[in-house]
Amino acid sequence: MLRVLLALAAFGLLPVLVVLGVPFPRVRRTLTRIGARTLLFAIGIDLTVLDARSERERSRTAGGALHVAGHISWTDVVVLTAVQPSTFVARADLVDWPVLGRLARAMKVLPIDRARLRELPGVVEQVADRVRAGGSVVAFPEATTWCGRAYGSLRPALMQAAIDSETWVQPIRLRYLDRTGEQTAATCFVGDETIGASIGRIFRLRGMRAEVEFTAPEAPGSDRCDLARRCEVAIRRDHVHDHALHEVMAEDRRRPVPPTVSAA
Numbered sequence: 001m002l003r004v005l006l007a008l009a010a011f012g013l014l015p016v017l018v019v020l021g022v023p024f025p026r027v028r029r030t031l032t033r034i035g036a037r038t039l040l041f042a043i044g045i046d047l048t049v050l051d052a053r054s055e056r057e058r059s060r061t062a063g064g065a066l067h068v069a070g071h072i073s074w075t076d077v078v079v080l081t082a083v084q085p086s087t088f089v090a091r092a093d094l095v096d097w098p099v100l101g102r103l104a105r106a107m108k109v110l111p112i113d114r115a116r117l118r119e120l121p122g123v124v125e126q127v128a129d130r131v132r133a134g135g136s137v138v139a140f141p142e143a144t145t146w147c148g149r150a151y152g153s154l155r156p157a158l159m160q161a162a163i164d165s166e167t168w169v170q171p172i173r174l175r176y177l178d179r180t181g182e183q184t185a186a187t188c189f190v191g192d193e194t195i196g197a198s199i200g201r202i203f204r205l206r207g208m209r210a211e212v213e214f215t216a217p218e219a220p221g222s223d224r225c226d227l228a229r230r231c232e233v234a235i236r237r238d239h240v241h242d243h244a245l246h247e248v249m250a251e252d253r254r255r256p257v258p259p260t261v262s263a264a
Contacts, residue, residue: 166220
């Protein structure tokens with residue numbers, strides 16, 4: 001009950017803190033990071049950050065960069081915000097969610113509707129503008145959530161923003177570990193599960209830890225497909241690929257939805 005109350009307080013206060021810190025970027029980032037870490041504590045997820053980059057490598061993304069990571073759950077946004085507050089490219093309907101939507105609007109997410117491909121160039125342009133201005137933008141190029149043990153390929157479309165703005169790309173390895181230190185799919189948000197059911201289920205988990213690892217940045221180059229491949233190699237390094245699970249999930253995503261037949 002205490003964790004639930006703390007989470008509700010964090011959800012309610014975090015957007016207010018973000019707004020209060022708007023005139024002062026450093027204050028805003030600090031308050032946002034504190035709020036996200038408080039929310040993680042309430043949810044019951046510990047945080048570990050691994051960063052073996054050299055000072056030179058860190059400097060390449062200090063003045064603005066596109067960050068890319070695999071997508072597992074709605075908790076990814078909270079985890080990455082707790083590490084480094086950024087602008088997120090997120091599914092368009094996120095702003096309409098009853099709880100996370102308020103936080104998303106306060107953080108000024110860039111909505112993307114995968115069903116409206118005509119709008120994609122506009123999103124790419126917005127990302128490029130944010131990065132040129134020195135901002136950090138986080139994207140999940142898999143375009144959907146996976147369980148964490150299986151994963152999809154990084155789609156290259158949003159990589160064009162890094163090429164257009166001539167900025168480096170920061171790959172991020174994001175994993176969730178159980179109390180034994182093994183990678184787990186317990187936090188994943190896939191299938192037909194509702195956001196309410198997912199929040200309730202994750203609250204009941206114990207001993208969860210999010211591990212965020214910053215790898216060496218990738219130069220933008222001139223080919224977005226090549227850039228996507230390089231980032232994918234960096235993110236999936238040392239990943240033990242579960243081929244059987246990957247095929248099952250891939251087949252489930254390809255399976256057509258049967259038509260609904262109503263009684264006359």
